[in-house]
Amino acid sequence: MPYEFLLSVAKSAAKKAGEAVLEIYDSGEYEAYAKSDESPVTSADYKANEIIMAILQKQTPEIPIMSEEIEHCALADRADWERYWLIDPIDGTQEFIARSGDFAVNIALIEHNQPKIGVIYWPAGESLYYAIGGQGAFKESAIESKQIHVKKFSDPDLEPIVIAISRRQKRENVLKRLDTERTYQTLPAGSCSLKACFIAEGKADFFMRLGITGEWDTGASQCIVSEAGGSIVDKDFAPMSYNERESLENPNFMVLGDQAVDWQKLVNYYAI
Template identity: 70%
Template sequence: MPEDPRQALLEIAKDAAIKAGKEVLRIYDSGDFKSYEKEDESPVTSADYKANEIILALLHEQTPDIPIMSEESNNGTLADRQHWQRYWLIDPIDGTQEFIARSGDYAVNIALIENNEPVLGVIYWPPGETLYYASKGHGAFKSSPLESKQIFVREFDEPAEDVVVIAISRRQSREKVMSRMSSERTYQTLPLGSCSLKACFIAEGKADVFLRIGVTGEWDTGASQCIVEEAGGKILSVDFAPLTYNQRNSTENPDFIVMGDKQINWTDVVKAEIGKKK
């Protein structure tokens, strides 16, 4: 059988994420970076811009016919992008706050979107030299200095009784998260930094669910969605509707849920009022 052409693109994305990640780690270790505040009051650093520069240069060189949308670039309007049938979706550093706070919980995200759906996902965690990646229909994988393996969400032995592990932000109120979970279950919480690392922990079975309440962009979920779905989970809005890519003027995501084992009825675990702003 002929090789899936996406596999060559996956290798390009992996290479770009690792190269950018190594430079980000060098900057992180040196502490020699500048922090800024964007118009939406979110933080950005000179390391974000450097990673963006590295990724864009490599992708433009290797895939000149594929357009790129990045958190740290001017992406134009929907009218400019709506004809894109395939494009790269980049978050040079997911977890910039964690990078600044020096928790180590940050990652480089690269996704390929085809017909408004993530079909490749690469997430690189520089401090652990760990790469998570997936291609639609080919499974999800983890590669680190300690192991290389295919990954899967955790399957519950007793779906109605097993403890549910919730990945939560280091800066998120545990009480706020727990107020949105059914009182019929038993929970453990696992504090982590970036959205994408939480998703990867669910994809490899270290956590079961993650609720993201707050502002994110499509670049925060593209790579994660492909990896989580190929590992057997799913990412949906808090209304349990599919996320959209390059279909609205805004690139801002709705609040969303990353879920593991599909045999769990997550609509019973996560309260419906999660979608209500508080």
């Protein structure tokens, strides 16, 4: 199947799911639960998952699906998947519950263990971010449709770094791991994927995620950020990988903007 067709399927699924989630969000009529790991999930997550699964199964029945909200098969049963859909029906469920509006629908196509297509829909912001590997990253909104790029520094060694940071994250936990000689500004934001999108479109330069996430939290983001000129790496600056371990849990990771910045010199992840 052509990538353009698969992208159109993912975009349609993300928007339809996002519109349903926004309707539930606006009504305030949903149920909230705690998973076994104590992370939150809502009836809106399940509704979005149902919509996305139905569209993907109808349009691409031969492609397996991995979602945060369905039971995951063992590595032995999925290790030979050449390509599969990786979805997070609502990235930022805590933001949904807190009513910040900073939640998004994530859909990625993983091919040979790396993201090939990424789609992120931000319902409250009426914005759709997407990319196909090797074809650039783009944003569609009510105002415009355009290709997006990370912010390029005139002086990568001196200009202030804009850090995307969660409203519930302590700023000091990030700053203590960064070069104290540099100047920093912060941009409060919600879900992991939206922080990544803000870096992809040049609103921020850096994001450090400390805490538990799953592969579905980064699949779509990685494709979009990479095509915009940035990268997503683990705490040791190694590339992220997909469907190569029994556990689907991500390591702590960083989203990096302009690659002209010496990020390895700037970041000391292990600082106390």
